[in-house]
Amino acid sequence: MKKLLIAATALALTSGMGMAQTVRIASEGAYAPYNLINDKGELDGYEIELGNEMCKRAELTCTWVKNDFDAMIPNLVSSNFDAIMAGMSITDERKKQSSSPRTTCRPPxxxxxxxxxxxxxxxxxxxxxxxxxxxxxxxxxxxxxxxxxxxxxxxxxxxxxxxxxxxxxxxxxxxxxxxxxxxxxxxxxxVLGDGIGMGLRQSDTELKDKFDAAIASMKADGSINTLIEKWFGPEAQKFPTN
Missing domain, CATH: 3.40.190.10 (Periplasmic binding protein-like II)
Incomplete structure (x- = not known):
């Protein structure tokens, strides 16, 4: 199980930056089924499918960036990309460096x-x-x-x-x-931490709200559970639906 859970997208939505800017999401590509490199040499996995759907629901243009896991948060803070989706657990220590929208899964x-x-x-x-x-x-x-x-x-x-x-x-x-x-x-x-989530810069509150809404809608209609079952199997822990 992997790392404490923070992962997802962050767009520089501070003053002067428009909503049309592309959101750059970093993932590792080495932690299947959360993220992996498929036969086409592309990032794939649960978090990639989830992130793409969240971007669609939030009406954002997103691209994926491959990055080593141990450099994720420093590169996020330095604005080398805008968000993290890399099987990253949400911990108190990571909360000091970044913010996270709602939990995207709760693996043991x-x-x-x-x-x-x-x-x-x-x-x-x-x-x-x-x-x-x-x-x-x-x-x-x-x-x-x-x-x-x-x-x-x-x-x-x-x-x-x-x-x-x-x-x-x-x-x-x-x-x-x-x-x-x-x-x-x-x-x-x-069971460790608060689950796995999306890592965002603390200043990107508007983007966090957009992804919060996207995740909430996927939990409400059960589509996030469909992805969880696809990538983790029918016995994986799922979210309650409304």
């Missing part, structure tokens, strides 16, 4: 290892750098080893460098279900 985090008996409390646990999961492991009593990408963290478990990995459960499900590596769940799911 989970431990995965080569044995269901792996020691995740006192052993070595891998996580992706800069995620809400890495912060949790650091305070759990386990020894944290961080990696720049989820794939590198997973490889550390395969090769014995780490006893387990802690991440967004939805991201781990295909690896456990596939069965080829012998991965298993360890312990119970863990």
């Amino acid at each position: 985090s989970a431990y995965m290892a080569l044995s269901a008996d792996a020691d995740v409390k006192g052993g070595i646990v891998a996580a992706q750098t800069g995620t809400i999961q890495s912060g949790y492991v650091a305070q759990s009593g386990a020894t944290l080893v961080e990696f720049g990408t989820f794939d590198e963290a997973t490889a550390a478990v395969r090769n014995g460098e780490a006893d387990a990995i802690f991440a967004d459960k939805e991201y781990l499900v295909p690896l456990v279900n596939e069965g080829s590596d012998g991965f298993a769940w360890v312990g119970e799911d863990v």
Whole structure:
């Protein structure tokens, strides 16, 4: 499961900037099913489809920018792009640097290892750098080893460098279900933060309101649940509809 949840679009709507300006949304392209690179070499995934629909409902022109996860917030603050949709969890620390519209999904985090008996409390646990999961492991009593990408963290478990990995459960499900590596769940799911959302500059209040309205309308008509089921499966947690 991945990182604490903030992600989405921000347009510079401060004085002098018109509504016709393109909103640049950053994503990682390396955290399926939230975001990935498809066979055409394009950004794809739950957040990409969700962001496109939100832009449509908000009547905004949006483009996508690929960016490394650990540089997302600094580049947002520096106006290198306008918003983040990258499987980013909403945390108190991130709220100090950016704002977020309504939650776009509420995935649990989970431990995965080569044995269901792996020691995740006192052993070595891998996580992706800069995620809400890495912060949790650091305070759990386990020894944290961080990696720049989820794939590198997973490889550390395969090769014995780490006893387990802690991440967004939805991201781990295909690896456990596939069965080829012998991965298993360890312990119970863990709910962290306020869910996953869209990251915006704190000054972009008008844009935040537009995306708030777009997300709210998708929750009300159930279309966000359709996307959640498409990308995460029928058992994924969904939002109540009006």
